[in-house]
Amino acid sequence: MLNQLYSKPLRFAHINNGQDLDKQDLGRSISQYIELIIFTRYGEHRYNPEFGCEIWDLDFELIRSETIWEEKLRQSLLRSIIKFENRIYDIDISVNITEINKFYPLRNVSEIKKRVEITIKGKLNKTGETYLFRTALFLSPLSA
Known part of the structure; x- marks a missing residue:
């Protein structure tokens, strides 16, 4: 039972119905x-204020240099993942900002959003297999 990895969100209704919680694989x-x-924003976790990353502080920062912004976020993620996720090693993180411009002709409105793509590569401690994580977030909605 100690090695079970449960899927989130936890469905406690399953327990009430005599079923086990949903499980998932290591990756x-x-x-x-x-x-x-x-x-998670730094300071948001009640029992460990160091848990999280700097993205929420950087989201409202005026981006003067995308390269510096990307590196700040990359370093923040790297520190947190090394400290709190000990199931992977040999971690490589890339952060890329792109600008998405969407025009709505009926309203004659253009929205410009910053899209942040995060890619994390590493190796699983248990097996040495390659681990890959990718996600994209939208920041700074601007309208004109």
Whole structure:
């Protein structure tokens, strides 16, 4: 029972119905934990204020240099993943910002959003297999 990896969100109704909680594989468990790190702001976790990453502070920062912004986020993620996700090693992270411009002709409105693509590569401690995680987030909605 100690080695079981349960899928989130936990469905406690299953227990009430005599069923076991949904399980998942190691790769999916690591991905969900990395998502939790990304979506948690420093200081938000009650028992460990160092858990999370800097993306929420950087989201409202004026981006003067995309390269510096990407590197700040990359370093923040790397520190947190090394510290809190010990099931992977040899971690390589890339962060890329792209601009998405969407025009709505009926409203004559153009929206410009920053899209941040995060790719994390590593190796699983248990097997040495390659681990890959990719996600994309939208920041800074601007309208004109």
